[in-house]
Amino acid sequence: MTVASVRRRRRDRSARSVxxxxxxxxxxxxxxxxxxxxxxASLKSNLEIIDPGRTFDFTPTFKNYDTVFGDQAFGPFIVxxxxxxxxxxxxxxxxxxxxxxxxxxxxxKNATVFVLLARIIPGVSLLIPWYFxxxxxxxxxxxxxxxxxxxxxxxxxxxxxxxxxxxxxxxELEEAAQIDGTSRIGAFxxxxxxxxxxxxxxxxxxxxxxxxxxxxxxxxxSDQGTRTLPVAIxxxxxxxxxxxxxxxxxxxxxxxxxxIIALVAQRYVVSGLTAGATxx
Amino acid sequence: xxxxxARRRSPIDWVxxxxxxxxxxxxxxxxxxxxxxxxxxxxxxxxxxSARAVTRPYEFVGLDNYLxxxxxxxxxxxxxxxxxxxxxxxxxxxxxxxxxxxLLLRKTFRGQxxxxxxxxxxxxxxxxxxxxxxxLMFEPSIGFANVVMDWLGLPAQGWLSDKDTALNTLVFIDxxxxxxxxxxxxxxxxxxxxxxxxEAARVDGANAWQRFRHITLPLLMPVIVAAAILRAIDAFKTxxxxxxxxxxxxxxxxxxxxxxxxxxxxxxxxxxxxxxxALLMLFFLLIVIVLAVLAVLxxxxxxx
Numbered sequence: 001m002t003v004a005s006v007r008r009r010r011r012d013r014s015a016r017s018v019x020x021x022x023x024x025x026x027x028x029x030x031x032x033x034x035x036x037x038x039x040x041a042s043l044k045s046n047l048e049i050i051d052p053g054r055t056f057d058f059t060p061t062f063k064n065y066d067t068v069f070g071d072q073a074f075g076p077f078i079v080x081x082x083x084x085x086x087x088x089x090x091x092x093x094x095x096x097x098x099x100x101x102x103x104x105x106x107x108x109k110n111a112t113v114f115v116l117l118a119r120i121i122p123g124v125s126l127l128i129p130w131y132f133x134x135x136x137x138x139x140x141x142x143x144x145x146x147x148x149x150x151x152x153x154x155x156x157x158x159x160x161x162x163x164x165x166x167x168x169x170x171x172e173l174e175e176a177a178q179i180d181g182t183s184r185i186g187a188f189x190x191x192x193x194x195x196x197x198x199x200x201x202x203x204x205x206x207x208x209x210x211x212x213x214x215x216x217x218x219x220x221x222s223d224q225g226t227r228t229l230p231v232a233i234x235x236x237x238x239x240x241x242x243x244x245x246x247x248x249x250x251x252x253x254x255x256x257x258x259x260i261i262a263l264v265a266q267r268y269v270v271s272g273l274t275a276g277a278t279x280x
Numbered sequence: 281x282x283x284x285x286a287r288r289r290s291p292i293d294w295v296x297x298x299x300x301x302x303x304x305x306x307x308x309x310x311x312x313x314x315x316x317x318x319x320x321x322x323x324x325x326x327x328x329x330s331a332r333a334v335t336r337p338y339e340f341v342g343l344d345n346y347l348x349x350x351x352x353x354x355x356x357x358x359x360x361x362x363x364x365x366x367x368x369x370x371x372x373x374x375x376x377x378x379x380x381x382x383l384l385l386r387k388t389f390r391g392q393x394x395x396x397x398x399x400x401x402x403x404x405x406x407x408x409x410x411x412x413x414x415x416l417m418f419e420p421s422i423g424f425a426n427v428v429m430d431w432l433g434l435p436a437q438g439w440l441s442d443k444d445t446a447l448n449t450l451v452f453i454d455x456x457x458x459x460x461x462x463x464x465x466x467x468x469x470x471x472x473x474x475x476x477x478x479e480a481a482r483v484d485g486a487n488a489w490q491r492f493r494h495i496t497l498p499l500l501m502p503v504i505v506a507a508a509i510l511r512a513i514d515a516f517k518t519x520x521x522x523x524x525x526x527x528x529x530x531x532x533x534x535x536x537x538x539x540x541x542x543x544x545x546x547x548x549x550x551x552x553x554x555x556x557x558a559l560l561m562l563f564f565l566l567i568v569i570v571l572a573v574l575a576v577l578x579x580x581x582x583x584x
Contacts, residue, residue, distance in 0.1 A: 023384050024395060031460065032398045035405070037424060038413040050422045095306045102303030111304075114311055120567055121319065122517050124543045125560035128325065128553055129318035132334050152314055159307065184296040213406040215520045220548055230408040234524050237415070244416055251409035262404040266397050269404065273461065274468040 035255075042248035049244045064249035074250065076225075077232040081254075083143055084218070084228055085211040088150035092207050095151075096158030097200065101188060103159070104166035111159070118156040123216045126152060131220055141223030149217040154207035161206065161275050165199030166192070198268070205265050206272040209258050229254045326557035338554065345558030355534065355542060356559070360566070362447060362530075363538040367515040367570075370454045374511055375504065377455065378462025383492070385463070386470050396467075399460040407457065411524030414453045415440060440525050443535035450536055453521050458514070462507045469503030470496075505578040509571060516567050519544065539563045 041049055043060040068074045103111040130149060131140070139145045169192055177187040215230040222231060233254060236247045262269050295302060326345055330338035349356045385395060402410070418425045418439035426436040439449045473496065481491045519540050522530060529545055530537030537545075543563060547556035 020384065020389075024389065027381050027384065028395050028398050031402050031456070034413060034417060034456070035401055037417065041416060049416075052422055052424065052427045055424060055427065095310055098303040099307030102300055106300045108304065114315075118311075118315060120513055120564075120571065121315070122540055122543070122560055122563055122567075123519070124540060124547060125322050125557070125564065126315065126318045128547050128557055128560070129321035131548075132321070132325075132553070133318075135334050148314065151310070155307070155310065183292045184299050185292065188299075209404055213404075213408075215406075215408045215523075216544075219523075230406055230520070233408055233412060236412070237524075237527070244419075244422075247412050248416065251406075251412045255405045255409045258404045258406065259401055262400050263397055266400060269400060270396075270464055270468075273403070274465050 035259075038248055038255075039252055042245065042252045044245060046243065046245050049248075064245035065253075067243070067246045068249045068253060072232075072236075072246065072250070074229075074232065074253065077227055077229050078253070080143075080146075080222070080226050081212055081228045084146045084150055084226075085208045087143065087147035088154045088211045089204055089207045091147060091151050092154035092158040093200065093204065096155050096203070097162050097196075100159050100162030101166050101192065103163045105171070111163070115156045115160050115163075118152065123152075127217065127220055134221065140221055141226055143226055145221050146218055146226060146228070149221060150211040150214055153210050153214055153217075157207045157210060157272070158203040161203040161272050162196070162199055164275050165196060165202075169195055201265070202268040202272040202275075205261060205268050209261060209269075212254075212258055322557045322560060325554055326561050328554045330553040330557075331555070332551050334553070341554070345555045346562065348555060349559050349562060355537070358534070359537050359539050359542045362536070363516060363540075363563075363566075366447060366451055366454075366518065366538055367512060369448075370451045370458070370515045370518075371508060371512055373451070373455045374459045374462050375508055377459045378466055378507070379504070381459065381463045382466035382470060383496075385467060399463060402457045403460045403464075405457070407520035408524045410453065410457055411521040414449075414456075414521075415525045418449055443531065443533045446526065446531060446535045450518075450522055450525070453525075454515065454518060457521075458511060462511060465507040465510070466500065466503060469500055473499050502578065505574065509574050509578070512570060512574060513567065516540075516563075516570070539566070 037055075040056075040058070042064055043062070044054075044058045045061060045063065048054045048058040099111075102108065126149075130145075134140050134145050173191050173195070174184070174187040177191045178184065182190065213230065214228075215234070218226075218228040218231045219234070222228060229250075233247070233250050236243065236250060327340055327342060328338045329341045329344075330336070381399075385392065385399075417423050418441075420426060420436065420438050420441055423439070425439055429436055437445055440446050477495050477499070478491055481495055486494070517540050518538065522536050522538065522541055523544070526536045526541075528549055530541045539559070540563070543556050543559045546552045546559060
């Protein structure tokens with residue numbers, strides 16, 4: 001290899017690495033900038049928001065947040081979202097974790113079809129019969145109905161994540177425990193479950209996030225008292241003049257909790273989101 | 281059975297013997313009560329003229345509702361077109377961008393962890409809030425999008441408020457939010473690929489493009505198709521960002537009305553439960569057909 005060609009290769013390589021760094025910066029900016037911009041807008045007065053020239057030049061104020069918690073009374077909506085998210089996650093874990101263990105250990109093949117089906121079915125096609133049923137027994141607007149319907153979102157997630165997790169736990173561990181005289185159920189409770197904390201953490205986090213973000217079911221099945229955050233936010237734009245500052249503050253309030261979860265538990269969120277997709 | 285084991289028979293043994301059913305029955309009951317039964321009920325309603333109040337008696341009308349939709353060139357067929365357009369365009373862009381970004385982020389670099397966290401954020405953000413955020417960004421007179429257009433020397437656009445650009449703008453929002461999903465799946469897929477074929481090709485003098493085209497891409501194909509299936513399912517049913525930014529009926533000219541938005545409006549704004557149910561069955565059929573095609577592609581990819 002000549003000196004010139006080595007030099008050229010080196011130059012190519014450094015040119016390529018500059019391009020690569022530029023590409024990475026561009027990607028980061030594209031995904032992050034809108035969120036930063038939303039945060040900035042939530043700290044602006046409406047006068048600053050409607051002047052595109054003052055995109056970066058503004059005096060931060062928490063006035064919009066006062067409006068959201070004061071005039072718009074967002075406090076209860078946060079509590080509602082927390083109740084529904086926690087409730088539907090707990091129920092999904094109680095029902096889904098044992099089922100996932102059963103599916104993994106007894107190799108129930110048809111179960112994955114149900115999980116897939118639950119993903120494919122348009123939510124609206126369940127909402128119609130639910131609405132029919134629940135309004136006749138006067139349950140529309142209760143937390144119970146919201147927890148039950150969000151369970152449709154959380155349970156397939158829990159089953160999918162936990163099934164793939166349990167399939168990775170070596171069966172020998174349970175067999176060893178059984179030889180030592182422990183029952184099967186005892187082996188599940190005392191050997192497998194403690195090992196499954198990472199899987200359960202993943203399932204819990206993902207199912208809470210998806211319930212928190214769900215809009216459609218609460219849009220129809222909640223009332224003024226049980227309204228969740230996404231529905232409360234969508235009501236902002238129904239007024240003649242949009243209060244942009246308040247809308248952005250409300251959007252920050254709803255997205256910040258899930259983003260903090262994602263930041264703190266990044267590993268779990270990523271493994272949950274990609275579970276199943278990479279196994280072919 | 282020996283006397284000894286018979287003596288040891290206890291509730292625990294019974295639990296063990298029936299464990300399979302004990303573990304799965306609650307889930308099966310839940311799936312039946314909350315999913316299978318409602319689906320059956322929707323099929324049933326789709327054959328009736330149920331409308332207005334849920335307590336109003338309704339009659340069996342056979343396939344009338346289905347014929348109504350199939351003959352509806354005002355709302356139904358345009359909505360089919362928009363749903364296909366939205367899903368097709370979003371899916372194509374998300375896969376192309378997702379693959380490019382995954383390859384870009386594949387090799388380790390300083391700050392890799394941080395970048396991966398940042399691209400996770402759009403993915404977990406509440407879709408309704410994401411819609412609101414872009415509603416302001418794309419606001420024609422005060423939004424940042426037209427500031428950028430001005431910098432680039434391009435004419436200002438109406439974005440979401442213009443009936444010709446609304447659907448494309450919604451595709452953009454969907455791409456912004458969900459490309460990271462494709463990136464994460466493909467990064468996970470890339471990390472499981474064997475290194476030997478790539479090394480061998482490098483030794484044989486293949487350049488980066490050749491190695492990508494003939495080695496990485498075929499090996500990654502099953503994961504790409506899996507990502508495509510996951511994204512297609514959700515893109516078809518996109519509701520939150522459309523409803524949050526365009527409101528009822530996908531805007532005043534129905535310019536962003538997809539099948540899901542149409543079905544929602546028919547059921548909960550016009551209280552046409554029978555018709556809406558029939559529409560949802562047609563929608564479901566459409567999704568299943570497309571997924572079947574993707575599944576066949578996947579099988580082909582696996583065999584290759």
